[in-house]
Amino acid sequence: MLVGDMAIALNLLSVAVLAFVVGIASVAVLSPCVLFRLNKVNFNSQKFILWSLVSAPWWIASFCISYFMPSSLGFDKVFNISWFEDFAHWHHIDIFSFSSWHALTLLLAFIFLAWRVTKTIFARTKQSIALSSLLSFTDAQDAKTTNGNQYFLMPVKVPVAFTTGFISPKIYVSTGLKTQVSDEQLNIIVNHELAHVTARDPLFKVLFTTLASFYPSHIKQTLIEQYVLMTEKIADNEVTREYDNLDVAQTLIDVARLQKALPTDCDQASVSYFSHDHTSLRVERLLNPINQPSLTTIIIALSLLAFMPVLAASTVDSFHHFIETFFIH
16 A cells, blocks of 8 residues: 555546546547538638547546646646536545555556557558558659659559658659549649648658547547548648649549549558548538638537536546445545
């Protein structure tokens, strides 16, 4: 048994674990209220909402630690709201027993975190090795579009264009695609991929996918799909600064027809593909750009994001006392 600051720190970690679980449950229940309306707001709002949702368990856990942090550790509570004290309080925080549910919670959390991190690293390493082998085998050559943008041309018959690389993203176009599109369409394709390079989308996709991996599979898949779709729409929008929306939409449709035979389950985590999927939704956004975003959607999203940490803090305390009716502190 530990008593004092170390006990407080370990108990706070168990609070964080519970808050993390509550955060995942909150997003799983509340996110559908926002995600189905996501296309009604601008790209900056979409990015803020998606990153807030995928990272919710982490900042909710931080909120709860800040709230429950006692002054005995030398810190004043970040949130000192008198009415909230009626909903959340904490007892025995300076005592930690290794046979308590707190210790079991921390052990399970450590095992899960180690398993998740190991699995993620293994998957990313495996994909990186496979992609590196492919690129070295195809012997891609430097090439330029008619408007001067540089890319790497791969002698591959499959019609594909993509961007990959974390530190220095690079654009790859296959000969199978280049020979079947016009010069203007190739310019549009490479400009789209250049937008991914500028935004460092391959790197941020991996970060987003890693955070999403802590959710149940259906929530994880929904969040990742929404994020991938958003990055593709943003890249499409960047191209419309130089080309007409209709030309960009037509290029998407033409490339999608060429890529019908490609598998639809490609790993989107560290590679940004031109076309390949979400084509109809991207074309719809190009043909009907949002001029006035939905204020209702923004208000709902902000309300839910503000409500979740308060819900978590009060739920964690109630859950804590409920558990202690069956297990020792």
